[in-house]
Amino acid sequence: MKGKKLFVSALALFLGFAAVAQDKSEFTPSGKVNGKVFFNYHYDMSDGTDQESSFEINRAYFGYDYNIAKGLKASITLDVGKNEGGSYYTAYLKKAQLEWKASSAVKVSLGMIGTVQFKEQEKFWGYRYIMKSFNDQYGFGSSADLGINANFKLSDGFSANAFVINGEGYKKVQDEDGKQKVGASLIYEKKGFIAKVYADANSAKVVDEGGNEDDVTVSALAFFAGYKFSDKFKLAAEYNMLTNGTKYSKVAEDHDMEGLSVYSTYAFDKKWEVFGRYDYLTSNTLEGETEKWNAKNGSAITAGVQYAPVKNVKMAFNYQGYNFKQEGIDNNSLLYVNLEFKF
Secondary structure (H helix, E strand, O other): OOOHHHHHHHHHHHHHHHHHHHOOOOOOEEEEEEEEEEEEEEEOOOOOOOOOOOEEEEEEEEEEEEEEEEEEEEEEEEEEEOOOOOEEEEEEEEEEEEEEEEEOOEEEEEEEEEOOOHHHHHHHHHOOOOOOOOOHHOOOOOOEEEEEEEEOOOOEEEEEEEEEEEEEEEHHHHHOOOOEEEEEEEEEOOOOEEEEEEEEEEEEEOOOOOOOOOEEEEEEEEEEEEEOOOOEEEEEEEEEEEEOEEOOOOOOOOOOEEEEEEEEEEEEEOOOEEEEEEEEEEEEOOOOOOOOOOOOOOEEEEEEEEOOOOOOEEEEEEEEEEEEOOOOOOOEEEEEEEEEOOO
């Protein structure tokens, strides 16, 4: 029955695209190349570090957007970044999506799409070139995946998303079970205030020590709220939880994680601003154990100053520190100079 419903939905979507293709209204196709690069120099002050300092390019994005017809746009983006299993820089297909604006209140994206789990949080945080948002940083979700997403404008202040995706992220293929992740979010945004509730779930088969198979559901839950007090000052906080997983794509029954992130920015003018962020990550203690299962539990502090000399160029001097809860793990303490440039 579930497969039949998905087929009917796909057929309806196909008919909608066909209607767009038959639209004879005047329209001139157009396209645009885009790119973004994250560069940094850092000095590691952590105890026991081997590499004291380094220049890095952590990410380079290259893309192209093409307006095919009225209400229909195609986008493709390559993500060039670190790959621990092969060469240092590997190009991944980050986005390959078709976006259909069905009406002023409904927009549908399908293909390799950008996900919605931390879209608003990352935008409000505003310093992706320095550090990922909490969900992305600690493995609560992926920024892109294969599937379909629908955006709905419900009223003047409320909007919503609903999606079905593979659940493995954009660097992996669908798992052997062939089960998808489903989820939704509800967003309220008005007069400088934004609030969001997000939830998803994805089941997978797990084999226990006795060889018995069982379906385990990995689920994520997120709450986010932010407020722009003025053009100069903004403040936000988010709470995130992941159950039955050591990562969004790694099922582990009874393994839970949760965490809090608080961040703020004060802008002196259009070029200079200071920012700060505090993250706290923790996990549960498994039955029969005395220590929490996640060795990465702890708190992180990021603080710095950003300078934006011209449009599409930003640079920041900042401190990034991480204090681990587990004894025997050295804390991290680093100084960074980060740079982002776009075209």
